[in-house]
Amino acid sequence: MQEATVQVGITDYLFWVALPYTVLTIFVLGHIYRYATDPMSWTSKSSELLEKKLLRFGSMPFHYGIILVLLGHFIGLIIPKAVHEAFGLSDHVYHIIAVTGGLFAGFLTLLGLIVLTYRRFAVKRVLANSSAGDIVVLVLLLLVVLAGLTATLSNLGGSFDYRDTIAPWLRGILTLRPDPTLMANVPIIFKLHIFLVMLLLAVWPFTRLVHVLSFPIVFLRRSRVIFRRRCGDMA
Amino acid sequence: MKLKTNVGMVINLDKCIGCHTCSITCKNTWTNRDGTEYMWWNNVETKPGIGYPKRWEDQEHYKGGWENKNGKLELKQGGKLFEYINIFHNPHMPTIDDYYEPWDYDYEKLIKAKPSKYQPVARPKSKLTGEYMEKIEWGPNWEDDLAGSPEYMLKDPNITEDLEKEITLEFERSFFFYLPRLCNHCLNPACVAACPSGAMYKRDEDGIVLVDQDMCRGWRFCISACPYKKVYFNWDTHKAEKCIFCYPRFEAGLPTVCSETCVGRIRYVGIVFYDADKVKEAASAPEGDIYSAMLGLILDPTDKEVQKLAEKEGIRYDWIDAAVRSPIYKLVKEFEVALPLHPEYRTLPMVWYIPPLSPILRVMNSKGYSDIEIFPAIDEMRIPIKYLAKLFTAGNEEPIRKILKKLLAMRMYMRAVQLGKEEEFNDKILEEVGLNRKKAKELHRLLAVAKYEERFVIPTTNKEQFENTFKEQGFTGYDYKPPCDFCKGH
Numbered sequence: 001m002q003e004a005t006v007q008v009g010i011t012d013y014l015f016w017v018a019l020p021y022t023v024l025t026i027f028v029l030g031h032i033y034r035y036a037t038d039p040m041s042w043t044s045k046s047s048e049l050l051e052k053k054l055l056r057f058g059s060m061p062f063h064y065g066i067i068l069v070l071l072g073h074f075i076g077l078i079i080p081k082a083v084h085e086a087f088g089l090s091d092h093v094y095h096i097i098a099v100t101g102g103l104f105a106g107f108l109t110l111l112g113l114i115v116l117t118y119r120r121f122a123v124k125r126v127l128a129n130s131s132a133g134d135i136v137v138l139v140l141l142l143l144v145v146l147a148g149l150t151a152t153l154s155n156l157g158g159s160f161d162y163r164d165t166i167a168p169w170l171r172g173i174l175t176l177r178p179d180p181t182l183m184a185n186v187p188i189i190f191k192l193h194i195f196l197v198m199l200l201l202a203v204w205p206f207t208r209l210v211h212v213l214s215f216p217i218v219f220l221r222r223s224r225v226i227f228r229r230r231c232g233d234m235a
Numbered sequence: 236m237k238l239k240t241n242v243g244m245v246i247n248l249d250k251c252i253g254c255h256t257c258s259i260t261c262k263n264t265w266t267n268r269d270g271t272e273y274m275w276w277n278n279v280e281t282k283p284g285i286g287y288p289k290r291w292e293d294q295e296h297y298k299g300g301w302e303n304k305n306g307k308l309e310l311k312q313g314g315k316l317f318e319y320i321n322i323f324h325n326p327h328m329p330t331i332d333d334y335y336e337p338w339d340y341d342y343e344k345l346i347k348a349k350p351s352k353y354q355p356v357a358r359p360k361s362k363l364t365g366e367y368m369e370k371i372e373w374g375p376n377w378e379d380d381l382a383g384s385p386e387y388m389l390k391d392p393n394i395t396e397d398l399e400k401e402i403t404l405e406f407e408r409s410f411f412f413y414l415p416r417l418c419n420h421c422l423n424p425a426c427v428a429a430c431p432s433g434a435m436y437k438r439d440e441d442g443i444v445l446v447d448q449d450m451c452r453g454w455r456f457c458i459s460a461c462p463y464k465k466v467y468f469n470w471d472t473h474k475a476e477k478c479i480f481c482y483p484r485f486e487a488g489l490p491t492v493c494s495e496t497c498v499g500r501i502r503y504v505g506i507v508f509y510d511a512d513k514v515k516e517a518a519s520a521p522e523g524d525i526y527s528a529m530l531g532l533i534l535d536p537t538d539k540e541v542q543k544l545a546e547k548e549g550i551r552y553d554w555i556d557a558a559v560r561s562p563i564y565k566l567v568k569e570f571e572v573a574l575p576l577h578p579e580y581r582t583l584p585m586v587w588y589i590p591p592l593s594p595i596l597r598v599m600n601s602k603g604y605s606d607i608e609i610f611p612a613i614d615e616m617r618i619p620i621k622y623l624a625k626l627f628t629a630g631n632e633e634p635i636r637k638i639l640k641k642l643l644a645m646r647m648y649m650r651a652v653q654l655g656k657e658e659e660f661n662d663k664i665l666e667e668v669g670l671n672r673k674k675a676k677e678l679h680r681l682l683a684v685a686k687y688e689e690r691f692v693i694p695t696t697n698k699e700q701f702e703n704t705f706k707e708q709g710f711t712g713y714d715y716k717p718p719c720d721f722c723k724g725h
Contacts, residue, residue, distance in 0.1 A: 040474075125363045228439060
């Protein structure tokens with residue numbers, strides 16, 4: 001645990017308390033606002049019609065990679081270290097699993113992103129139909145993944161345990177008990193990674209990324225052919 | 236039994252002259268926006284030919300429609316698991332090049348060019364990239380009227396090895412006909428079943444298949460699932476779009492634009508009642524039997540029991556009356572002269588086609604027809620029965636023969652009438668095809684005279700049943716809540 005004597009300045013409060021809450025507010029309200037006011041714009045913004053071959057080698061690794069990455073982050077950050085230990089997972093074993101799994105998923109994502117970035121700029125049809133938002137999202141994702149991979153690679157020995165610092169800080173934010181002191185001694189590359197993620201979350205509701213929230217779940221149990229009855233005031 | 240109503244259309248291929256008026260008026264009405272230039276909700280293809288998109292009938296490639304997998308009806312592209320796995324890249328989705336790259340011409344140059352040595356020209360410009368296109372190599376109806384044959388014609392997926400020797404390019408024996416195509420508003424729509432978002436649906440009151448634009452998330456499985464390739468992807472809004480059966484017109488009792496503007500008056504629009512409980516069974520029938528199973532689905536609207544059932548479903552009198560007078564019911568079920576396009580796709584399409592007659596190849600003796608002997612000659616028509624069967628009956632040639640005979644018998648009888656030889660006419664000709672003099676005249680009136688009121692029997696939508704029309708007064712055509720200005724730019 002962190003010592004109580006850690007010095008936290010105004011910058012720490014800005015970055016690790018004010019900013020995360022600002023971002024979360026934008027994230028939640030932005031989604032609601034867009035859904036309510038402009039549902040027509042809510043789409044995965046697929047460009048498969050315009051280009052298909054490169055998309056396969058970009059979109060598939062990227063999406064499967066990022067899903068694994070998110071799963072890993074959930075296990076490492078949301079589930080407390082105590083639970084890992086309760087399962088008999090020693091620090092050493094946890095670290096090996098986290099690093100190998102993380103690097104695999106991270107590089108899979110990066111590979112997909114590189115292909116997607118190349119595709120977005122090299123295929124004229126795709127580039128001509130790209131919005132500023134599409135480019136911003138792509139660049140931010142690349143930076144986030146690069147920072148994340150660098151952080152992992154810089155900590156191969158495992159001397160820094162984010163489960164004692166970043167994880168409780170994040171859970172504190174989500175449970176409305178923010179504690180910036182937890183972030184005080186986190187290596188800069190991890191901080192950069194988190195900062196970039198916050199930027200991404202801030203633009204999220206105003207870009208194509210809204211499609212993440214629309215992943216079809218009802219479909220799983222839905223009857224196949226749908227009939228829709230008109231319902232108006234008299235129904 | 237569960238009675239439901241579905242819209243239907245009959246297209247009389249015997250009279251289609253391939254003028255493309257239907258396609259043009261449809262396009263002018265619905266698809267001249269950004270992202271839709273390449274879409275032809277209605278298009279007219281030359282058969283035999285590749286079609287639009289290229290080789291759309293090749294389901295081994297596109298995987299459209301349903302399959303009967305050991306008694307279980309499943310989408311040919313794969314079940315729900317397939318969609319979850321491939322949601323990030325749909326392997327069966329066509330690309331824009333399977334249709335064509337939409338373009339426009341640099342018309343401005345014609346009037347704004349400065350005086351120069353050379354005549355200014357309007358060069359083609361891609362709608363996708365805005366760049367000039369050096370050479371246009373494919374476009375809508377590129378192979379119209381067998382243009383470019385044999386290169387294109389022989390790529391028709393319906394021309395399999397057994398047919399190849401019957402298809403000839405020899406001028407005197409060659410053939411082609413037109414096939415207007417639009418969304419079939421199927422009873423068992425594969426597109427609706429494939430939509431992960433639940434954005435696609437059949438309207439409960441008339442079965443029109445629509446895409447809810449606010450709910451569509453662009454997952455693209457409808458596009459690959461539709462075996463007729465009649466759901467399109469708007470590359471500008473990134474959502475699916477399709478023929479809406481001109482529902483704003485239909486609701487007001489008017490025919491679709493394609494039907495209204497058809498110069499040959501070959502289209503019929505109306506409604507049919509069908510038994511929704513039997514849909515699955517019909518869709519699962521053996522390939523060659525699907526057509527007859529479809530006929531079995533359609534209920535007789537003149538039957539008092541059926542009418543009672545309709546009333547129980549809350550269907551108003553004017554709709555029951557429209558079903559009774561429906562030209563679709565008459566042509567499909569009563570006269571049995573209209574066939575579904577590729578029933579083997581198992582979507583139970585509700586646009587029906589009257590197969591075309593064509594000249595008989597055998598040289599007639601100088602006396603001309605010798606009545607009943609004309610029938611064996613059906614097999615010597617320029618358009619091979621086998622080819623028509625591939626299109627309309629999953630290879631079952633009998634229904635095609637029956638219909639062609641019926642059409643021919645009707646013509647022979649009417650010719651006799653016109654020439655004042657009705658008295659001498661041999662009734663056996665009509666009897667053999669299940670007609671009599673009265674019926675033949677009725678069929679002739681429907682097909683040849685084709686009065687507007689008889690071609691289009693469309694009941695107006697009873698909006699008062701589900702909307703407070705008083706409250707709507709004054710808002711017609713405008714959203715109650717206008718969208719705010721902030722959110723238009725996404």
